[in-house]
Amino acid sequence: MPDWEDVEEHQCLIEAQNGDPESFGLLYTRYAEGIFRYLLVHLDNRLDAEDLTEDVFLRAWKALSQFRPQGIPFSAFLFRIARNALIDYYRRSAREKQLVSLDEADEGQELVVTLADDPSGQVERRELVSALRSLKAEYRMVIGLRFFSGLSPEETAKVMNRSVGAVRVLQFRALAVIRLKLKNE
Amino acid sequence: MKLGRRKIERIFQECLDAVQEGENLENVLARYPGREKELSARLEMALWLKEQGTALTPRPGFIPASRQRLINRIRRESSSEATRPRDPHVLKAFRRKRFWLALNLASLAVLVLVVGFLGIQVFSYAETALPGDALYPVKLLAERARLETASDPALQARLHVDFARLRSGEIVELIFEGRFNYLMATSMNLQYHAQQANRLLISLKSSDPSLANALSEQLESTFTTQNLLLNLLIQTVPQGARGGVEEAMTDVAR
Numbered sequence: 001m002p003d004w005e006d007v008e009e010h011q012c013l014i015e016a017q018n019g020d021p022e023s024f025g026l027l028y029t030r031y032a033e034g035i036f037r038y039l040l041v042h043l044d045n046r047l048d049a050e051d052l053t054e055d056v057f058l059r060a061w062k063a064l065s066q067f068r069p070q071g072i073p074f075s076a077f078l079f080r081i082a083r084n085a086l087i088d089y090y091r092r093s094a095r096e097k098q099l100v101s102l103d104e105a106d107e108g109q110e111l112v113v114t115l116a117d118d119p120s121g122q123v124e125r126r127e128l129v130s131a132l133r134s135l136k137a138e139y140r141m142v143i144g145l146r147f148f149s150g151l152s153p154e155e156t157a158k159v160m161n162r163s164v165g166a167v168r169v170l171q172f173r174a175l176a177v178i179r180l181k182l183k184n185e
Numbered sequence: 186m187k188l189g190r191r192k193i194e195r196i197f198q199e200c201l202d203a204v205q206e207g208e209n210l211e212n213v214l215a216r217y218p219g220r221e222k223e224l225s226a227r228l229e230m231a232l233w234l235k236e237q238g239t240a241l242t243p244r245p246g247f248i249p250a251s252r253q254r255l256i257n258r259i260r261r262e263s264s265s266e267a268t269r270p271r272d273p274h275v276l277k278a279f280r281r282k283r284f285w286l287a288l289n290l291a292s293l294a295v296l297v298l299v300v301g302f303l304g305i306q307v308f309s310y311a312e313t314a315l316p317g318d319a320l321y322p323v324k325l326l327a328e329r330a331r332l333e334t335a336s337d338p339a340l341q342a343r344l345h346v347d348f349a350r351l352r353s354g355e356i357v358e359l360i361f362e363g364r365f366n367y368l369m370a371t372s373m374n375l376q377y378h379a380q381q382a383n384r385l386l387i388s389l390k391s392s393d394p395s396l397a398n399a400l401s402e403q404l405e406s407t408f409t410t411q412n413l414l415l416n417l418l419i420q421t422v423p424q425g426a427r428g429g430v431e432e433a434m435t436d437v438a439r
Contacts, residue, residue, distance in 0.1 A: 021259040028252045037241045050243050054251050059369070061259055066316055066370025068325065072377060081369065084428025091424065128237055147231060148238035153198060161376065168194040175227040178234075 013074060017064055024064070028057050031075060034149035035082050041132060041144040042086055052089060056082045075151060076158030083141075083159070131181040139174035146171055193220065200224055201231055315355055316367035338385050339396055345382035346404050349375055353411040356433050360418045368422075368429025375433055379404065 009030070015023035035056055040049040059081050067077055132140055138160070145156045146167075153171075157164045196217060203213045210228060214221040311323035328348055335341045352375035359367055382404055389397040412434060419430050 019263065021256045021263075024259065025252045025256045028255060029248065032248050032251070033242065036243050037238055040241050046243065050247055050251070053243070054255060057255055058258070061255070062366055063370040066367060066374070068374070072373065077373065080373065080432065081428075084369065084432060087431060088425060088428055091427075128234075143234060147234035148241060150235075150238075161380075165194075168198050171231075172194040172197055172227065175230045175234075179226060179230045 009074065013064075013067075016061075017067070021061075024057075024061055027074070031078055032057070034075075034151070035078060037148040038079060038082055038144045039086065041140065041148055043089070048089070052082075052085055056085050059085065072158055073155050075155045079145065079149070079151065079155075079159040127182060131178050134181060135174065135178060138170060139177060142167060142170040143174050143178065193223065196220070197224055197227060200228055204228060204232065315358055315362070315364065316371050317364055339389055339393060342382055342385035342389055342397075342400055345378045345385065346400050346407070349378035349382060349404060350407045352378060353407050353433070356430070357411065357414055357418065360415075360422060360430070365422060365426030365429065368426055369432060370429075372429050372432035379408075 009027070012023045012026050016027060032053055036049055036053045039052050039056075040046060043049045043052065056078065060078055063077075063081070067074070132143065135143070141160060142156060145151045145159055146153070151159065153164050153167045157167045160167065160170075162170070200213045200217075204210055210225070214225055214228075217224060307320065307323060311320040311327065314320040314324045328344075332341060332344055335344055352371055355371050356368060356375065359365065359371060382400070386397045386401055386404075389400075415430055415434050419427060419434075422430050
């Protein structure tokens, strides 16, 4: 991922808000992988995560004219859209598969994460996915945002609508819980 | 020295930052004797999770291809907007220098008069603008100006409470008008003002508790009323747009 200055991102945002799709494309390049990882932690498969990643950015483009920094980083804006896109996805899936809620739909599902050619890692990752699925939602979210998508504590706080201190507490506890779950797998 | 829970969580974050910046894990842990086990277990898990995360990638080539798809789609949707045809006679006239100069001067004079005369009316019309309306940015600009010129925290808190109430009303109106595209951004703006208001009210409690309580009650009342309405209205919102409503309701439920 390129090491961007905040001012470059700000400039890209201004140009994108003025209607320049190429500038928005640069923002896409910066954030797409992080959004994809966040979605993949919650979804059944990579293809769905890819489709939803595109959907998230399309929604972001349509909402871009209303976006104002005002203390909310663009990353937080994107991840909030991603979170709501996930909610919509699960409601659609629930209608199709007659499941009831986001958390209930999570339980018991086999998550097949098709990774790059690395069969030796697949068992470990399956256990990780199983452990993640058994976490309570806010622990899963903080782990997804902080360690898979690489958001800072401050950005994570904006996405989760919590204080930075609360995020530190959540991540501290979440790491202990997931470590225990993986140990017991 | 026994560390409190808050302190250990802050220390953990500092250790994590240090390790991610390249410091050796043992050296970092050595700064907190007696806490190595508690910190190292979590640090190792955090670093392992980050490593696992890097393996969670899209298919090769997905990002550049999907970026191009996104840009193409945006361009397609933009180019479908109709453009106003130009009058060839007017274009001919514009090429005449004298006419152009006279028009420029006249335009400037008219502009000065119009801006002065209509400026106040523009701002007053903007007060009723909704997200997506041409004058809505003017409305937000006026709000920002009021916040930036507010001299004391009590006034700022009052403004944030007022603006949160305005956003709440806009959300309901957007739903009634079927303008669902703007729900998400408006909900986020609502959250921003509510957060700022809460932050200011916490510090205001010590200096002016009665005002802080009054404003807190106003804020809570705004959200209670909105929550009742949104619970009724959400069924009328298309599935794809309910995220914006839920965003506002999530804030309300806090």
